[in-house]
Amino acid sequence: MATSCTQRLTLQSDSSEQNRFMEKLVAKIFSFYDEQSLTDVTFKVSNPTALIPAHRLILAAASPYFENLFNGAQGTNPVIEINDIDSDTFERLITFCYTGQTLITVNNVGDMLKAAIVLQLDDAITSCVDYLVSHINEYTIQGAYTLERETQCELFKQKIIEYETQNFVEISQSDEFLNFDFEKMQRILESDNLNITREEDAFDAIKRWFNFDVAARQEQLPLLIACLRLTQFDAEFLLTHIQPLPGCELLAFKAISWIREPAARTKINMRFTEPRGVSAANCGEKTLLAVCFELFAINPKLQQYNKAEDKWQEYASLEIDYHRYRTILKDGNLLFTGGEKTSATLNIVRSWNIRNKAWQDLPTMKQARHSHCVVELDDKIYAIGGCDGGKTLSSVERYTTYDGWQFVNSLIVGRYGARAVKLNGKIYIMGGSNDDVGLKSVECYNPHLNIWIPCADMTESPTLPGAAAHKGHVYVLGSYGDNRTVERYDPQQDTWSKICSLEVGIGSTACASLDNKLWVITGNFLPGKSCVSVYDEENDRWEQKFALPERNIHSLFVVPEALLKSNE
Incomplete structure (x- = not known):
């Protein structure tokens, strides 16, 4: 049955x-x-002593730990003692079993992670690890290493590896780096995504690590030097810096031969002969790429920002004969999803490669839609809501390379013209309209549970909003008549607050987080230029940058500078 x-x-x-x-x-x-109604089990927890009521069925569904506990010898007891988790931490994780959210802070995240591992709450473990990585400067890298050793959490270990790869130059200057074991050093240096602007950065780090304990590390040195992209050095560097190192003479000779004798390369056995790949992880400097449009977003232009000179320059002009599409950046490609052409709603998906400026058609969506939201999360693409003709959509579909497009659970409230961002492993969608009625409502999608959960409403119902995830918060900026209020959402507290208003012209808006700062571009329906602003969080004010020469902004992306230069 x-x-x-x-x-x-x-x-x-x-x-x-x-x-x-x-x-x-x-x-x-x-x-x-909330009302502690119909509870059928109570936990007695210490430090300090507390009685915490709950529902067996909910906890068993949330965690294998509770399922096994309730099916075991003491599972039928009305009161069950928990001795290895403090009462505050345990109560927070019981709340997580019901809501999928809980308050995590720098002070409690260590205890929360340890307890979540004991209670086998995988989603809570993910939330704790994501919080740790995003607040690692406050928690300290030394504390993170200590916690990873104590917990032996595989997910945390992987996230730390990703952090080390992304922040390698900074990490290599720390005292903890000197005590890295050989296997960790080798794994990091082999990575094609190592975030360095020049190969000398990796060489300098190896020398610092080696000199800390020369006697014990002398045999391992050649193995680490072999992880370098030696062919990216010039012959003089190889002769003066690599060849004198103990055990590295042959490595230097092979690299010099590779550089000087191209015809002999097929006979030279080297581990790495290509430069590290250009990606968002190792590109060094990043910049902004804006998709701009004139009337109805036909034939948009791409404008790239030159940070050194604080000015914009055209990167490309695209031929697109439809409008109301939505765009996302994925793996060095701009994906254009859906849209509208001569009153017909489209389900097409097209990919434009930033590097070689070439188009490719991708599998079509199941639902034709325009004015929707599109978000990438965990290497999956979500198309959310929007319109089909005059019908407001609540449907949501997800694309993977192995399953194509498949529907997932729909929005609680259908909406178009909304904005969505990803944060802490979830998707947040804000505002928009339903049957021409502006919405203040906010929903959060949990991909593991495949459910949308209502969040606290915004204070306003913005039109043409811009939104971005930045420093663990969601920022939304839109036009409310003459009022350009900026709202900030705290997902831990489920609360919205207002920050300094931005006095700019009414028009389309796009936001992005670049160099640890929030950037906002606001277009202008009237002839003119788009306003570019950067939020000064410390002083709660906006600083103006060089104006974007286009008057309307469609979307804004953070891209590697090397990606834009790679075709020159």
Whole structure:
């Protein structure tokens, strides 16, 4: 009986009726927990002593730990003692079992991660690890290394490796770096995504590590030098810096031969002969790339920002004969999804490669849509809401290379002209309109549970908003008549607050986080230029940058400078 019921639910997983049912069910479960109604188990937790009531079914569904506990010898006891987790941490994680969210801080994240591992709460583990990585300067890298050793958390270990790769130059100057073991050093130096602007940075780091304990590391030195892209050095550097190192004479000779004798390269055995790849992870400097348009967004222009000279210059002009598409940056490509042409809504997806400026057609969406949102999360692309003709859409579909486009659970409230961002492994969608009524509502998508959860409303219902995730918060800026209020959302507290207003012309808006600062470009419906502003968080004010020469901004992306220069 249970199997057939589950099959029917699976077959109906995309129906609006089931979505409404699940929303009501989840909301009722939240209310039962808030009111401590119908609870059937109480946990007695120490430090300090507290009694925490809960529902067995919810906890068992959230965690294998609780499922095994309730099926075990003491599982039927009305009161169960928990001795290895403090009461505050345990209560926060019980809340997570119901809501998928909890308050994480620099002071409690270590205890939260350890307890989440004990309780086998994978989503809570992910939330803790994401918080640690995004606040690692406050937590300190030394504290992160200590916590990783204590927890042996595989996800945390992988995230630290990614952090080390992305912040290698900074990490290599720390005292902790000198105690890296050989295997860690080799793994980092082999990476094609190592974030260095020149190969000498990696060489300098190896020398610093080696000189810390020459006697113990002498045999390992040639193995690490072999991880360098030696052919990127000139012959003089190889002769004066690499050849004198113990055990590295042959490596230097091979690299010099490779450089000086191209015809002999097929006979020279070297591990790495190509430069490290150009990517968002190792590109060094990043800059802004703006998609701009005139009337109806036909034939947009791409403008790149020159940070050194604080000015914009045209990168390319695209031939697109439709409008109201939505754009996303993925793997060095701009993906244009959906749109509208002569009143017909489109489901097409086209990819434009930034480096070689070439188009490619991708699999079409299941639902034709325009004025929707598109977000990449965990290497998957989500198309959310929008319009099909005059119909407001609540449907959501997700693209993967192995499954193509597949529907997932729909929005609670259908909307078009909204904005969506990814943050802490979730998608947040804000504002927009439904049947020409402006929305203040906000929804959060949990990809692991495949559900949309309502969040606190914004204070305004912005039109033509811009949005960006920045320093662990979501920022939304739109036009409210003459009022250009900027709102900031704290996902830990589920609260919105206002920051300094931005006095700019009414028009389209795009936001991005670059160099640890929030950038906003606001277009102008009237003839003129777009205003470029940077938020000074310390003084709560906006600084003006060189104006964008186009009057309307469609979207804004952070891209590697090397990616824009690679075709010159």
